Every structure is written in C-alpha cells, then in structure tokens.
Amino acid sequence: MIFRKSKTSDVESIMKIIRQAQEFFKNQEIDQWQDGYPNEYTIIKDINNAESYVLVKDDEVVATSMVTFKNEPAYDFIYEGQWLSNNKYATIHRVAVSNTHKGLGLSTEIIKYIEDLCINHDVHSIKVDTHKENIPMQKTLKKNGFEYCGIIYVDSSSERVAFEKLL
Template sequence: MKIRKSRMEDIEKIMCVIHEAQESMRANGIPQWQDGYPNEEVISQDIKIGNNYVLVEDENIIGTAYIVAGHEPSYDYIEGGQWLNDHPYVVVHRIAVRKDYKGKGAARYMMEFAEKIPREHQLQDIRIDTHHDNIPMRTFLAKLGYHACGTIYLDNGDKRIAYQKLF
C-alpha cells in the first residue's frame, strides 16, 4: 500500500470509495454522510487545493482522506469539553476505505500517514471529528490514542464529536 496526492482523474474511483462508505453507514444506522455529502464537487475542490490523498494498492484506489495543516473554523467553538491545547494542528476529514479493505489495516495506514504531517510542519497535534453514532470510527480513534474533547458543530449545524491526539 502507498499513499499519494489525488489527481483529478481519480475522482470516479474516489467517489466509489465514498459511496461504499455512505452505504455502510446507512446499513449500520449511522446518519453521517447521508445527505449527498461529500460529493464530487467537494472532492474536486480538495484535489485542486492539494489536500486530498488516496491509498493505493496494486494501482487500485482503496482509500481516501482530506489532510491539511491548517485552521478548521468549525473547531473554534467546542462544548462539553475543551481541546487539549490551542496550538496549530493538522486536520483529517473525509476518510474512507473500500468495504473489502475494512478491518485489514487500511484506515490505520492512512491515519499513520496523516500523523506524520504534524511532525513535518513542526506541529504538535492532529484533530478529527465524527458523528456521535459512528461507533466504529469512535472506537478506531480511541484505539489509535485520540481523545474525545467535546462536541463541535459543522457549518450546517450538525453535531460531531471532536478528537485530538498530541505528539
């Protein structure tokens, strides 16, 4: 497996991965990503600004994620807790893997890649959020050493549990 920056010609395969993730969440009663988000327009923008990555095995795209060292406005307000610090950070969004790669270390590989980025930018932490009902993701993040810090709100008002890991 290897990770590389996404290219515009990857969009169709990235969207297949995302659609599988949406279907998996729907089947498990998780309302996350059930409103048409993320769509091709969002992923195209991620690629254009250079922050979308794909996980590739044997030339097949098996995972995708948005990773950036930068500020996330929806993380400015947190309730029911607090961030572990207020330092600059790396953000991971829109992480998904193909269903036939779930449980095979693909998501862990992508998160390990994402965790290298703070070090490259002399940053000390990484943040990510997920839906309260997304128990598989919440369990996964806890196993990787992420701390649930509180609730944040997306631009559309949806609530998410915010996680942070320090290095």
C-alpha cells in the same frame, strides 16, 4: 502501500469508495453523509487545494482521506469539554476505505501517514470530528491515541464528537 496526494484521475475511484461508505452508514442507520455530501465537487475541491490523499495498493485506490493544515472554523468553539492544545494542528476529514479492504487496518495506516505529514510540517496536533453514531471511527481514533475532547457543530445544528491527538 503508497499514501499520496490525490490526482483528478483518482476522482472516480474516490467517489466509488465514498458511495460505499454512504451505503454503509445508511445500512447502520447512521445519519452521516446521507445528504449528498461529500460529492464529486467536494473531492475535486480537496484535490485542487492539495488536501486530498489516497492509499494505493497494487495500483488500486483502496482508501481516501482529506487532510488540511488550515484552521477549521468549526473547531473554534467546543462544548462539554476542551481541546488538548491550542497549537497549530492538522484536521482529518472524509476517511473512507473500500469495502474490499475493510478490516485490514487501513484507517490506522492512514492515521500513521498523516502523523508523518504533520511532523514534516512541524505540526504536533491532529484534530478530527465524527458523527456521534459512527462508533467504528471513534474506536479507530481511540485505538490510535486520540482523546475525546467534546462536542463541536459543523453547521449550526450538526453535532459531532471531537477528538485530538498530540504528537
């Protein structure tokens, strides 16, 4: 498998995976990604900012994620807990795996690749948030050494559970 930066030619494949994730959340009654987000504009913006990544297997995009080394303003305030560190960090957003490749540990593979990216950028902290009902993502994070840190708000009213891993 190859983990690489996304190209504009990947947008269709990425959006297919995003739509599958949106449908999964809807079927699980998880109120995440149910308002038209992320959309094609979001993905193109990630690509233009060199923050969109895909996992490719046999020339097929099988998973997607966004990684940024920029400050995440929503992380400036954390409630009912605290971050493990106040150092430079990477943030992971928009992890999704194709329905045909679920259950193969690809989210873990993405996390490993992101850890390598961080080390190469001399960054030793990864922060991530997810919906409180997104138990599969929370299990993946905990399995990969992330620690629950508290609650953040992505908008004034959108509560998320926050995790951090020190490298």
